[in-house]
Amino acid sequence: MNTKYTANRVMTIMEMKKTIEKIAALDETAMRIAKERQDKLTKPTSSLGTLEDISVQIAGMRGNPTPKIEDKVIITMAGDHGVTDAGVSAYPKEITGQMIYNFLSGGAAINVLARHVGARVVVVDMGVAVDIESETLVDKKIGYGTANMINGPAMTYEDAVRSIEAGIEVLELEAEKGMDIVGVGDMGIGNTTPSSAIAAVITGAAVKEVTGRGTGIDDETLEGKIKVIEGAIRVNIPNKKDPIDVLAKVGGFEIGGMAGVMLAAASRRIPVVIDGFVSGAAALIAYEIAPAVKDYMIAAHRSVERGHSVVFDYIGLKPLLDLDMRLGEGTGAALGISIVEAACKILNEMATFEEAGVSDKA
Secondary structure (H helix, E strand, O other): OOHHHHHHHHHHHHHHHHHHHOOOOOOHHHHHHHHHHHOOEOOOOOOOHHHHHHHHHHHHHHOOOOOOOOOEEEEEEEEOOHHHHHOOOOOOOHHHHHHHHHHHHOOOHHHHHHHHHOEEEEEEEEEOOOOOOOOOOEEOOOOOOOOOOOOOOOOOHHHHHHHHHHHHHHHHHHHOOOOOEEEEEEEOOOOHHHHHHHHHHHHOOOHHHOOOOOOOOOHHHHHHHHHHHHHHHHHHOOOOOOHHHHHHHHOOHHHHHHHHHHHHHHHOOOOEEEOOHHHHHHHHHHHHHOHHHHHHEEEOEOOOOOHHHHHHHHHOOOOOEOOOOOOOOOHHHHHHHHHHHHHHHHHHHOOEHHHHOOOOOO
């Protein structure tokens, strides 16, 4: 046995557990006060539906009956995948690095939508296959892409833990700059393949039920993709009871990083908005590690990737939007953040019947 490796693994896992132990239950008092205020606002009770529910949930997350969403952050994590060598994507992995430069220059969809909602974008290299030259990129590179999971584990167990820890570190650093809410997004050619594998293993769904077209592959490539995922699961036999083992064997560095962001956000009582299918796979990992993280998750939208609904049903999340999106990057999360902000503004800025001098009698 490699005692040094084992000691490092135990030490790193202990650090992760410290974050998990800080995840507290929602503040019931703050939620009760927020609900009481909602019921006094100048509208029929519950007439704003989910917007009212969101505001109360945010009150519980933040421990504040009148929460405000001002400092908005979207963390977009990038990584490459060895499984692209199996022909599962319509695009080569070189696109990952090229798109990162587009993010950094402000020209991608996530940049546009982040500007629209007033959020800052943090781009993180979790495991891109090339070096990215930029002073604004957050470098947490675990490796130059994962290994091809059809031949064996995508990464070592230690690297899987490191990826989660890296996500925790990123959130902690960004939270110190100010953060009321965080959205998670991804970039990585081929990453719907490990996401489908994670979804199949953890939820128990058949691979074909959680595997979609990703970048827009044709029928033949889709069938091949399903076979690749089934083969990777047979070869690696990931342990469903150990989400880190699942991440290590059939996951990705950016998926682990997003899971770490979610855990750290919950430990700081910060709402975390889940984007598309890939961040949904990260949510599965985070949820299996610490089920209490669910209370701090908000599902922004339902992707056209067929596995996304399976993920949300398993965790028990209801997406806010259904816009036939499948881009990733954090684009759906940006829109979700705008809805959360609107919900909190209703709670804080709308007049009560008494304040407005309006009768609340039917």
